[in-house]
Amino acid sequence: MGIIGKTPEDCTVACWRPAELGEERSAHDLGRELLTGLPDDAINIGFEAVDRHVEQGHGDQIALIWLSKTEGRTAISYRDLADMSSRFANLLYAHGLTKGARVFVAMGRRPELYAAALGTLKAGMVFTPLFAAFGPEPIRTRMEIGDANVLVTTKSLYKRKIAAWRKDIPSLQLVLIVGDDAPEGCLALGPALEDTSSDFQAIPTQPEDPALIHFTSGTTGKPKGAVHVHEAVLYHAMSGRYALELQPGVTYWCTADPGWVTGTTYGIISPLVNRVTMIVDEAEFNLDRWYGILQQEQVAIWYSAPTAIRMMMRAGKEATEGFDFSALQFLASVGEPLNPEAVIWSNEVFGLPFHDNWWQTETGGIMIANTRAQDIKPGSMGKPMPGIHAGIVEKDNGGLREMNDGEIGELALRPGWPSMMRTYLHEQARYDKCFQDGWYLSGDLAMRDADGYFWFVGRADDLIKSSGHLIGPFEVESALIEHDSVAEAAAIGIPDETAGEVVKAYVTLNPGQTPSEELERDIRGLARKRLGAAVAPREIVFRESLPKTRSGKIMRRLLKARELGLPEGDISTLEVDEK
Numbered sequence: 153m154g155i156i157g158k159t160p161e162d163c164t165v166a167c168w169r170p171a172e173l174g175e176e177r178s179a180h181d182l183g184r185e186l187l188t189g190l191p192d193d194a195i196n197i198g199f200e201a202v203d204r205h206v207e208q209g210h211g212d213q214i215a216l217i218w219l220s221k222t223e224g225r226t227a228i229s230y231r232d233l234a235d236m237s238s239r240f241a242n243l244l245y246a247h248g249l250t251k252g253a254r255v256f257v258a259m260g261r262r263p264e265l266y267a268a269a270l271g272t273l274k275a276g277m278v279f280t281p282l283f284a285a286f287g288p289e290p291i292r293t294r295m296e297i298g299d300a301n302v303l304v305t306t307k308s309l310y311k312r313k314i315a316a317w318r319k320d321i322p323s324l325q326l327v328l329i330v331g332d333d334a335p336e337g338c339l340a341l342g343p344a345l346e347d348t349s350s351d352f353q354a355i356p357t358q359p360e361d362p363a364l365i366h367f368t369s370g371t372t373g374k375p376k377g378a379v380h381v382h383e384a385v386l387y388h389a390m391s392g393r394y395a396l397e398l399q400p401g402v403t404y405w406c407t408a409d410p411g412w413v414t415g416t417t418y419g420i421i422s423p424l425v426n427r428v429t430m431i432v433d434e435a436e437f438n439l440d441r442w443y444g445i446l447q448q449e450q451v452a453i454w455y456s457a458p459t460a461i462r463m464m465m466r467a468g469k470e471a472t473e474g475f476d477f478s479a480l481q482f483l484a485s486v487g488e489p490l491n492p493e494a495v496i497w498s499n500e501v502f503g504l505p506f507h508d509n510w511w512q513t514e515t516g517g518i519m520i521a522n523t524r525a526q527d528i529k530p531g532s533m534g535k536p537m538p539g540i541h542a543g544i545v546e547k548d549n550g551g552l553r554e555m556n557d558g559e560i561g562e563l564a565l566r567p568g569w570p571s572m573m574r575t576y577l578h579e580q581a582r583y584d585k586c587f588q589d590g591w592y593l594s595g596d597l598a599m600r601d602a603d604g605y606f607w608f609v610g611r612a613d614d615l616i617k618s619s620g621h622l623i624g625p626f627e628v629e630s631a632l633i634e635h636d637s638v639a640e641a642a643a644i645g646i647p648d649e650t651a652g653e654v655v656k657a658y659v660t661l662n663p664g665q666t667p668s669e670e671l672e673r674d675i676r677g678l679a680r681k682r683l684g685a686a687v688a689p690r691e692i693v694f695r696e697s698l699p700k701t702r703s704g705k706i707m708r709r710l711l712k713a714r715e716l717g718l719p720e721g722d723i724s725t726l727e728v729d730e731k
């Protein structure tokens with residue numbers, strides 16, 4: 153696969169060159185440089201995201217454009233957002249909550265969610281967003297694990313999902329209901345905010361004060377609650393600037409929900425800290441609506457995920473006709489490996505490639521990225537961010553051995569960047585196991601090439617071992633979706649007497665395609681040509697949909713458990729099931 157050249161000369165947005173940035177500078181230092189006026193003795197994410205801009209004379213700039221499902225378009229300035237979040241912070245204190253209290257939110261993407269996030273942070277309390285679409289049980293267990301003190305939700309969600317067990321969570325002191333009226337025992341947020349003062353000074357939190365708890369996506373098992381601290385804002389600032397080109401004043405749209413870490417780090421904090429105008433769409437994925445938003449809002453920078461990109465590809469280029477995407481300047485993707493096919497497709501359709509980047513709930517920010525400063529090798533995650541040292545390691549005699557370029561091993565990072573998680577809630581031993589010999593072990597397998605680009609191979613749990621070959625599902629899946637009929641694919645290993653394991657693949661088809669034995673043979677034929685007989689799937693089955701988490705990740709472990717007749721494990725984050 154060729155290289156897509158986007159050298160600095162092509163840059164129309166920020167564009168930076170690693171050498172100009174200073175190759176050896178720390179992530180702390182690069183973040184500090186962007187947060188002008190940051191005091192020496194305190195650091196508060198909420199203050200840096202909104203109040204700072206108002207103090208520095210940018211209160212009138214639009215911070216957030218809310219596109220409601222039913223109420224049209226609302227533009228909210230930095231001053232309005234500072235005001236709303238200050239009221240929220242005052243409200244928490246008025247109800248007896250104190251620094252460190254845990255504030256959970258389970259609601260759709262409405263302005264109150266953003267005010268609650270920022271108000272909680274300004275109040276020095278800890279913010280945890282949950283997907284509104286979670287069922288009662290996932291909401292309850294996460295609130296239990298997180299010792300929730302406050303919940304912000306809607307009347308309908310409260311009645312359907314929370315009222316029945318609310319009393320079983322003794323730590324829960326206050327339930328705030330968005331809107332003008334509330335069920336018994338809850339407080340209506342609308343009037344409560346109006347009655348509260350908008351005069352609030354952000355709490356001078358310390359770098360190590362807890363700020364956020366994020367639950368992981370649950371792709372590989374039971375979700376873990378990763379704790380992040382206020383100092384993380386240094387990394388939110390610099391990674392947004394250097395990986396996503398977030399510059400003051402640009403229009404930016406992150407399609408992720410805050411219930412997934414991407415929707416908080418890069419859907420709330422990083423864009424606001426970098427003083428962009430961000431789009432918040434309340435609706436779920438809908439292609440026409442999305443293309444319409446890109447055009448009408450003149451979105452310049454767009455951050456999305458492979459699952460959405462594959463849906464666009466499935467609808468075809470025809471679906472983009474009649475839309476004007478000329479405002480777009482930079483596209484990025486995260487969450488799953490981005491198939492080379494998708495990079496090339498977007499380059500054709502939007503005139504711009506999607507830039508893949510890699511990170512985790514645990515890392516709190518983008519670690520490896522295709523940035524504007526380097527050419528893209530489609531299928532690669534890119535290179536480590538400035539200030540980040542990544543390596544490929546292997547367990548060897550109880551220690552870790554750093555591997556050579558071209559060898560597959562576990563992707564590891566040298567700890568110490570500001571947005572690194574500080575613990576897993578109530579699971580200190582599991583947290584400790586992530587560190588060895590001065591490395592943080594990601595649990596993902598990857599390879600670095602001679603040019604320093606990193607290539608995702610698969611999650612350590614998903615690796616397939618067949619006749620002495622190590623096979624990453626991503627490689628197999630990328631080859632399968634090169635077939636004109638295939639929309640998505642998932643590959644797993646199933647036991648085999650002679651080979652140890654053989655590859656089995658599940659695929660969904662593009663519209664207008666029907667499953668048949670002939671098609672299966674044809675797809676297998678292409679896979680054999682691309683991958684060789686040892687790596688190509690032995691069997692391909694057709695599905696209407698693949699099981700996915702709410703953050704859009706294919707749950708290979710579920711396919712495997714079902715294949716082997718094993719227990720399904722934790723499926724609290726399952727959104728779409730296999731059909």
Ligand code: ATP
Binds near residue numbers: 369513514
């Ligand atoms: P859990 O840890 O609960 O199993 P999860 O790992 O899916 O869930 P997240 O923290 O949301 O939870 O996702 C991080 C993981 O997503 C990474 O470890 C990696 O496996 C995958 N991922 C993220 N970005 C990319 C990417 N650009 N390419 C390949 N994989 C990616």
Ligand code: MG
Binds near residue numbers: 368369372512595
């Ligand atoms: Mg994980």
